[in-house]
Amino acid sequence: MNGTTVSTADEYMPMAKEAGAISCVATVDHKRIGILYLVTTFFFFLVGGVEALVMRLQLAVPRNHLVGPGVFNQLFTMHGTTMIFLVVMPALIGFANYFVPLMIGARDMAFPRLNAMSYWLLLFGGLLLHFSVLAGGAPAAGWFSYTPLSESAYSSTQGPDYWILALLVMGVGTVAGAINMIVTILTLRAPGMTMRLVPLFVWMVFINSILIVLAMPALNASIVMLLIDRQLEAHFFTALQGGAPILWQHFFWTFGHPEVYIMVLPAFGMISEVVPVFSRKPIFGYGFVAGSTVAIALLSFGVWAHHMFAVGLGRASDLFFAASSMAIAVPTGIKIFNWVFTMWGGSIRFTTSLMFAVAFILQFVVGGLSGITFAVAPIDWQMTDTYYVVAHFHYVLFGGTLFAMMAGLYYWFPKMSGRILSEKIGKAQFWLMVIGFNGTFMVQHFLGIMGMPRRAFTYPDLPGWGALNMISTVGAFILGFSVLLLGCNIVWSLRRGTQAGDNPWNAWTLEWATSSPPPEENFERVPEIHGRRPLWDLAHPETARAPVKTDFCPEKNKTSMIVFIVSEGFFFLMLIFAYIYYNYTQKPGPDAASSLDARKTLLFTCSLLASSFTIWRSETAFKRRRHKPMVLWLIATIVLGAIFIIGQGSEYWGLLQRGITIRTNLFATTFFTLTGFHGLHVCIGLMLLTIVLVLMLLGDFKNFRPRALQIIGLYWHFVDAVWIVVFSIIYLKLLL
């Protein structure tokens, strides 16, 4: 697909111009990175799809022995992990990468090089995950890696370690991408495009990126703890030493439930672009669709325990989470009406894109309704870990998100390639996909109700089970064939497809105001923004409203650092929570009172707090354009920070001398993890400050233009603030 984009002459990577063949590796253009994302996810989609087909073959008949239980466990683990982290999330990010800058009339993302980094972290994270197959076996503990199964006592291969490392690598990339997206949308909108006028896809991606920034740290923190358990023999989730395996479930679903919305909100955005264009009407209730998305995103952090009804959290928990889970269905459910009422009375053009969108609406309703049944705790107890669950989330993620992505692909492919995907092949693919998808998963509802457990490699020959499973397997192969047909359609249309022109669908958002594919710089001239449909307003100036002033446009470097700090804050929140949770009752072995010297710690704490003051003085000197005090205060900051690190090092040394290590007990595990990660952040801060200092001494700050000092100053204040919290939780009560 790359051949169709304009050859690059990139301002960020001038070498890309000469390199030719290497240019698609060196590119920092958001459009080419978007396509890289989509091609990569399509490849992993095929990998995950083949894994699914092997599972379906194994389950086609009762008591089958095509693959054994061990391989089957690896298959479903890899299938789930691949589809979630390497297909659905990055494909949505890929679409966002390509279209968000175009839709807001920007030249590129806010940080093009960071954008490229996000992509490459994804690719290598994916390769790392699959490398586990060569390193003694893929992970086999399910995509949520429940402890204690994923602890080294029960998973002795390196599979879970690769799973953790791959997810960490991808997690860092995803958070970086989300920060980039937030800053892009906040700071690079075309003049006059207020946050209330952005296309719904952009709005959804914005909210989605906020969700990623808040939710991914929860995953990162939990898998870091699991990694410490596995590699350093710590006790976060090992019951034998007092750890709580249930805590893993809480931590995982703190991330896992928002993740469900991370995988579906951008799809809502695509549907909200496709449905109005092919119904020739503006979206019904823009404010509701946009506002309720915020509510859904925030509520999604408060309902995770409904994944754990079967754990036995207690009657009170079940009651509250049943209620809140039903509540979150309301704003989602009303969106269905928004889309239907958008179509109502419109002059509908049933293109392949709209057909996929309509199928999305219907199938998402099925998935949503089966989801609500799970909110009723007793039904959940009956249905959990059966094929009913499998059917439910495939209706949401495949019947929902993937169909929406198909709608988006058929809608936007002309913009990306300059050619329209064949409608004839497209409709054939649509019907095959609908039949294949529903054939595969509809029957699984019944299998689940009949009690067939998921994640079991085979099943007994009970009445009806064999037939229903065979239907499901046949459906899966039809589905696989439809995906091949999509590949053929893409290949054929890239060569022979109808030329698209700038705006083949007569759509109205900004991406259609430029050529297809867009030039390197995206726009020659961004049209004036009067409302939510700039191209419509351009064609109908008599109904266009007066333009408004851009509402809110913060500085991009500072914004990105603030968003990053929020994300880091959530990471520390998890570690702090683990410390409090494991230390509010007395446990055998060393604890804070018996092993820590709070007065000594207070000394180097003062040093760290003083460094916040000195860096503020340095910033003030920077603002007043006085070079010498700026340098001196910065040196003082570095010295004070170093004193803190030395103090912490001597504290660690003292503990280790007395035989207290991370594996001693839960206090030591949580103490070393929390303070260690803080120390790591101080070290990173010191490195950054030293780089700034060197740049200052080299004369880079002569004109007082670079903003690095202020940005890193923010980070430094954050590190200090975290320490104040850590100190008051661990040490303060020892002083009183």
Next chain:
Amino acid sequence: MTTQQFLLSAWGWNPVVIGVCVAAVATYGFRYRRQNGYFLAAIVLFYLTLASPVGALANGYLFSAHMLQHLLLLLVVPALALLGLPELKKDSGVRVPPLAGWLGGLSAMWIWHERTLCNAATTTTSVRVIQIISLIALGLMFWWPVIGPQTERRLPPLLGVVYLFSSCVGCTILGILITFAPVGVVCPVYLHPVDRLGILPLLRENWGFTPAFDQQAGGLMMWVPACGIYISGVIALLARWYRAGETSVAAPEPEPVFPPPRTTRGNA
């Protein structure tokens, strides 16, 4: 005692509470011409929180009832009272910095659930009075930057969303800790209530409020419905934002307020 007898008999007629309520309503009635129902609702709710059976249960019997009272006094009563106030000019009245409001709202939750304070507020009347006053005052402080009467000084809507959501995170964490703490760690006084009204068997057996269930329900109340209150605030802010947006876009501006569009947009 049966449930019905309890619900009918457990009403408090504390003259001080009644006096405060009457005084508040009277002051409001005399002071402001333009009135709405919100302020009256706030006072009625305030009275119900303290004097209804919920108040009786919170007074030493049930931690969950205490939590309900805590949330109503901190989050609902002050919000309704502020909504009842007429709009103020920018320069008149007090100014609450958002950070102070945020910290005030959150610290009220965290500090009053420290073990000694939580116990003292249940057993000692003077501490209890301080608690009630501080909850109302801190609640007013918390809501002031978001829905305070100085409309021009309110936080911009999107920052208001951040303000409310971050508070929701703060109270969620406390709620989770209370829910999963060992029974009686948070507020031990509710473990073995002095049965003044003779309703303990009713609560423990008929209603099923064992100490474990009671503490869990209390923690969950702070975790789930409390966030519901914040999220309702978020929804209200967004609704107001979108409504305001539509009118301001529709109103024709006297002259173009921004330079003509640039041809390309730099991003360095």
